[in-house]
Amino acid sequence: MRVEYSKGERASRGLIQLHRQASEAASGRKMKVMLVFPPDWYPSEPYLSLPSLTSVLRAAGHQVIQKDINLEMYDWYFSEDFLKRVLRRVPQQLDRLRKLSKKRELAEWERDVQLALCDLTREYIAELIKKAETAKHIVRSQEFYDADKLEWAINVFREVTGVISLVYAPARICMPPMETDLSYKVFVSSELLDAVQDIQVNVYRDVFEHLLKPAIEAERPDVIGISIVLQQQLFSTMTFCALIKQHFPNIHVTIGGNTVTRLRDVLPDKPELFALFDSAVVYEGETAFLQLVEAVGAGRELTSVPNVIYRDAMGIHMSPLSFAEDMASLPPPDFDGLPLEKYFLPERILPYLATRGCYWGRCEFCDHGEGYTAGYRTKKI
Ligand code: SF4
Structure with a gap:
């Protein structure tokens, strides 16, 4: 059996040009x-989806701001600012557990958290702040190649995230x-929605307030696109x-990426979830997202945009068209604007995808064909 790529009517390049x-x-x-790019993903290098979309949008004359919030979040976690916030949350957490203990007997894990908070x-x-800053320096410098120092740095990251967990317990x-667990099931939409509103466990609400909201206030973009690779990123993305x-x-607001596909x-079939965003791009995103951005700017219906699911006053609709990229005609990824020096590795790594399908x-x-609407294609390097 061959991998199945066909996903309905394929839009021609001529039709795409007409719509643009x-x-x-x-x-x-x-x-x-x-x-x-939302958490959680190991912050070793930029994820390719943002630079790939950026190059296509910039080539068409649009302005793009790339925000690797995953990287910024880890840089923030291991900082004085965040760890002092953790300290300020301690009395509030002890108070919460004390009140809970008056209503019912605390579970063993809650008593353990109570003791650890003290x-x-x-x-x-x-x-811990000094150790966290040193650990970041180690993974970003040549000291990374000293196995003992690297092990010490990794253990410091574990210690810090353990401490953070105490003030966001359970x-x-x-x-x-990368196994952050908000204690909700990611593929049950009602639990996902509950997690979004849970101010006790949802650390991503604080990440939004501190990192993403100020950036949006400063830039005032027309469109925000969030790229999801892992299922776990649904928590931060929906938040x-x-x-x-x-x-x-x-x-x-548009979501896209492999998990969305x-x-x-x-x-x-999940209008309560879809109410949190306006559209979703499925399969390959370059042409679809560019067309979506331009249709939004022109106030046009999204029905002619391929690879898109969108919401309007009438409900949620799926575009009848699909589109597969001609890789040879795509520009190279554009990393400008990403803070390459902040990734948690001593060498800079720039990913490049030379084939699809x-x-x-x-x-x-194999379920590889689930993510594509066309077979093997290559790109000149
Ligand atoms: S992607 Fe890998 S596992 Fe899937 S069909 Fe191709 S060779 Fe096989």
Whole structure:
């Protein structure tokens, strides 16, 4: 059995050009787009989706701000500012547990958290701040190659995330490995929505307030696109979407990426989840997202945009068109604007995708075709 790539009617390049010309004629307005990579992902190098979309949008004359919020979040976690916030949350957490203990007997894990919170003194946190800054320096410098120092730095990251977990309990913040658990099930939409509103465990609400909201206030983009690779990123993404809609209701919010593509049959049936954003781009995103941005700028219907699920006053709709990129004609990724010096590795790594689809396509267990609408294609290097 070959990998199945067909996903409905394929839009031709000529049709795409016609739609882009219609948007241009209706408005011609150049748009400001903010692209966001959400937590949690190991912050070793930029994820390729943002630079890939950026190059296509900039080539069409649109302004792009790239925000690797995942990287910024870890840089913030291991900083004086964040750890002092943790310290300020300690009395509030002890008070919460004390009140809870008057209503019912605390569970064993709650008593453990209570005891551990008592150990978070001003002196301990001051020492942890110094260790966290040193650990960041180690992973970003040649000291990374000293195995003992690297192990010490990784253990400091674990110690810090363990401490953060105490003030967001029962959430378990974890890095490395990337196994943060907000104590909700990610693929149950009602739990996802509950997690979004949970101010006790949802650390991403604070990440939004401190990192993303000020950036949006400063830039005032027309469109925000959030790229999701892992299922776990749905928690941070839906939190960001909900808070963007609360504070900036006029910004068009789009989600995309591999996880969104795999949820394409489920999303239209989840209006309560879809209410948090305006549209979703599935499969390959370059042409679809550019066309979406230009259609939003021109105030045109999104029905002609391929690879898109969108919401309007009438409900949630799926575009009948799909589009697969001609890789040879795509520009190289554009990393300008990303803080490359902040990634947690001593060497700079810039990812580059030279092929899409699979040349073989015959492995029975493989679901590679779920993410694409066309087979093997290559790009000149
Ligand atoms: S070679 Fe890899 S991508 Fe291709 S069908 Fe087999 S498992 Fe899937």
